[in-house]
Amino acid sequence: MKKxxxxxxxxxxxxLAIITIFPLVYTFLNAFNTGSAxxxxxxxxxxxxxxETFVRRPDYLIKFWNSLFIAICIITGQLLVxxxxxxxFSRFKxxxxxxxFYLIIILMMMPYQVTLVSNYAxxxxxxxxxxxxxxxxxxxxxxxxxxLLKQAFDMCxxxxxxxxxxxxxxxxxxxxxxxxxxxxxxVASLVILSFVxxxxxVEQPLVFLRSQYQYPLSVFLSQMNERIxxxxxxxxxxxxxxxxxxxxxxDEDLVEGxxxxxx
Amino acid sequence: MKRKRKNTLKGFLFVLPxxxxxxxxxxxxxxxxxxxxxxxxxxGTIFAGMENYISVFQSKAFRLSAYNTFRFMLIGxxxxxxxxxxxALVLYRKFYGVSLFRSVFLYPLVVPxxxxxxxxxxxxxxxxxxxxxxxxxxxxxxxxxxSEAAFGILIFLYIWKYCGYxxxxxxxxxxxxxxxxxxxxQLEGARRGQMIRRIIMPxxxxxxxxxxxxxxxxxxxxxREAYLIGGNNPHKSIYMLQHFMNxxxxxxxxxxxxxxxxxxxxxxxxxxxxxxxxxNRQGxxEM
Numbered sequence: 001m002k003k004x005x006x007x008x009x010x011x012x013x014x015x016l017a018i019i020t021i022f023p024l025v026y027t028f029l030n031a032f033n034t035g036s037a038x039x040x041x042x043x044x045x046x047x048x049x050x051x052e053t054f055v056r057r058p059d060y061l062i063k064f065w066n067s068l069f070i071a072i073c074i075i076t077g078q079l080l081v082x083x084x085x086x087x088x089f090s091r092f093k094x095x096x097x098x099x100x101f102y103l104i105i106i107l108m109m110m111p112y113q114v115t116l117v118s119n120y121a122x123x124x125x126x127x128x129x130x131x132x133x134x135x136x137x138x139x140x141x142x143x144x145x146x147x148l149l150k151q152a153f154d155m156c157x158x159x160x161x162x163x164x165x166x167x168x169x170x171x172x173x174x175x176x177x178x179x180x181x182x183x184x185x186x187v188a189s190l191v192i193l194s195f196v197x198x199x200x201x202v203e204q205p206l207v208f209l210r211s212q213y214q215y216p217l218s219v220f221l222s223q224m225n226e227r228i229x230x231x232x233x234x235x236x237x238x239x240x241x242x243x244x245x246x247x248x249x250x251d252e253d254l255v256e257g258x259x260x261x262x263x
Numbered sequence: 264m265k266r267k268r269k270n271t272l273k274g275f276l277f278v279l280p281x282x283x284x285x286x287x288x289x290x291x292x293x294x295x296x297x298x299x300x301x302x303x304x305x306x307g308t309i310f311a312g313m314e315n316y317i318s319v320f321q322s323k324a325f326r327l328s329a330y331n332t333f334r335f336m337l338i339g340x341x342x343x344x345x346x347x348x349x350x351a352l353v354l355y356r357k358f359y360g361v362s363l364f365r366s367v368f369l370y371p372l373v374v375p376x377x378x379x380x381x382x383x384x385x386x387x388x389x390x391x392x393x394x395x396x397x398x399x400x401x402x403x404x405x406x407x408x409x410s411e412a413a414f415g416i417l418i419f420l421y422i423w424k425y426c427g428y429x430x431x432x433x434x435x436x437x438x439x440x441x442x443x444x445x446x447x448x449q450l451e452g453a454r455r456g457q458m459i460r461r462i463i464m465p466x467x468x469x470x471x472x473x474x475x476x477x478x479x480x481x482x483x484x485x486x487r488e489a490y491l492i493g494g495n496n497p498h499k500s501i502y503m504l505q506h507f508m509n510x511x512x513x514x515x516x517x518x519x520x521x522x523x524x525x526x527x528x529x530x531x532x533x534x535x536x537x538x539x540x541x542x543n544r545q546g547x548x549e550m
Contacts, residue, residue, distance in 0.1 A: 094271045
């Protein structure tokens with residue numbers, strides 16, 4: 001009896017899994033489509049898409065590096081700021097802490113457009129509009145990062161910190177050699193999730209950057225109207241690749257890290 | 264006493280870098296927005312009282328966008344939660360290949376939206392696969408992305424994308440329930456349905472809270488999909504609050520944008536407050 005329900009469950013799950021994975025398969029197949037008509041399976045096969053992207057019009061690759069540069073800057077900054085703040089919120093008491101944390105949760109839920117104008121005004125005063133820093137700087141201070149790491153640090157038993165302190169480690173040392181390794185999964189999740197966010201940014205670069213040459217791949221892809229489907233798909237794969245690789249390496253950590261998140 | 268004060272200072276120093284950015288990019292700008300929303304004119308120098316608020320709340324575009332945003336949440340969030348909960352229950356049975364399924368369901372989270380929109384276009388655009396199929400069968404074709412169907416497609420994308428995330432959250436909760444609870448229930452002759460209702464659901468209340476919060480957050484993020492499908496002026500069924508704000512931004516209507524932003528801030532704050540009140544009534548304060 002139990003076996004039978006298990007088989008039904010596996011069949012249903014498999015169908016759902018196929019639907020889930022379908023866009024990926026579709027994109028890979030159609031990277032070899034040299035025509036300009038949509039179809040489940042390409043009618044004309046070839047590698048023109050790859051040729052156009054990598055050899056004839058390598059500007060896609062420049063956008064790729066723009067994206068990578070912006071994403072790496074954001075993640076590095078965000079990790080540092082979030083680790084410090086997460087530790088502060090998790091292990092210390094200071095006046096206004098609860099109100100601040102409440103504000104962080106509210107801001108975490110806010111759609112991006114809410115802070116758009118005001119961010120613009122601030123960045124203009126700092127004379128940053130048109131520079132990459134305008135896209136990077138606001139993204140470094142992520143409420144979600146602080147929230148996630150605070151929760152993960154909360155799970156770490158206080159004995160570990162006390163032991164580290166008895167051994168003569170200062171607060172910063174404790175954070176970096178005890179807490180962060182213990183919260184490895186949460187840190188990895190933060191890296192993946194904020195990489196995805198940074199990689200997908202469309203509005204911020206559009207508003208804060210001035211020159212086409214600075215645009216990341218995401219903006220470019222969203223404005224792309226090529227008639228060669230293969231080329232569009234190759235660019236799509238190019239855009240998906242770094243994130244997919246990160247995911248393949250860290251998916252166990254991602255699962256564990258997400259599970260830390262509770263209110 | 265002295266040590267305590269020193270500790271307070273230390274904690275504050277750790278949070279300081281974040282606070283600087285937080286104030287610079289969120290708090291100060293927010294007060295500017297509030298100030299701006301009560302003014303008129305290009306420089307925002309003339310005091311206008313409630314004028315902007317009245318005009319925004321009366322505008323059709325704003326009402327439509329607010330209506331759509333809430334409709335999207337009201338339909339999308341419960342559907343997503345129910346769907347994810349169901350799959351999590353199935354995966355919880357721990358058969359061979361669970362972690363593979365979990366990874367597959369999680370993977371849409373990392374697919375770049377632009378790459379996904381490509382597939383959506385391949386299927387639903389005017390000369391897309393569905394229309395090819397329709398014309399092959401002699402059914403009149405439709406511009407899917409420019410019709411009511413756009414809303415359904417957006418809901419589908421939302422569930423497709425965030426289901427895995429919610430499954431993981433639910434699984435974490437399920438795994439924290441001690442096995443003995445189920446064994447005891449089984450001895451008492453409880454059926455599976457009863458176990459779900461009497462054991463799993465009550466114990467998972469905190470998880471439901473968080474899944475709800477995260478689902479609302481993510482429902483706002485679906486604007487990107489809507490934007491990439493429909494641009495600045497999509498079909499009216501997916502014209503969201505963010506479209507309204509974006510368009511006002513492009514027309515340099517900062518006052519109107521500020522009003523909408525404050526409205527959203529207000530609603531979300533109320534929602535969070537309500538959640539915390541409910542949670543405290545539950546007697547679980549884990550913050």
